[in-house]
Amino acid sequence: MRLLMWLILAALVYFAVKKNLRARSNKMRSEQTASNDWADASSTYSANRKESEAMLSCAHCQVYFPASEVVVRHQKNFCCIEHADQASGSSSS
Ligand SMILES: [Zn+2]
Incomplete structure (x- = not known):
């Protein structure tokens, strides 16, 4: 019974850490894609400007x-x- 409690506690800590790491990597990835999106948007913006004129x-x-x-x-x-x-x-x- 005590072993089961420790297993559950370990699992909870494991998932908490994993979730935290994933959230952090997701945040980094979203920041990277956000900057990429910004670069893409600016490049398409200038391309559109070039095309329009x-x-x-x-x-x-x-x-x-x-x-x-x-x-x-x-x-x-x-x-x-x-x-x-x-x-x-x-x-x-
Ligand atoms: Zn001229």
């Missing part, structure tokens, strides 16, 4: 710039008005 290359300097900043001159895309003027001016003269 189409990039065009300037016909004058070949620099890539967001499509929202495009200057169209003679069906060509330019990064700025100066390059559009330079390209049209050089082609006409």
Whole structure:
């Protein structure tokens, strides 16, 4: 009877320690996945940003710039008005 009591006590301590260790490792794992999720979220966020904004290359300097900043001159895309003027001016003269 006394042996059974000790066995139950040992089992309780064993499970308590095991539960504690698992909780600690789970917490560490959840913290790791949380940081991974954050990195994934930030990378997909920047990827989405990249996808949402189409990039065009300037016909004058070949620099890539967001499509929202495009200057169209003679069906060509330019990064700025100066390059559009330079390209049209050089082609006409
Ligand atoms: Zn340019």
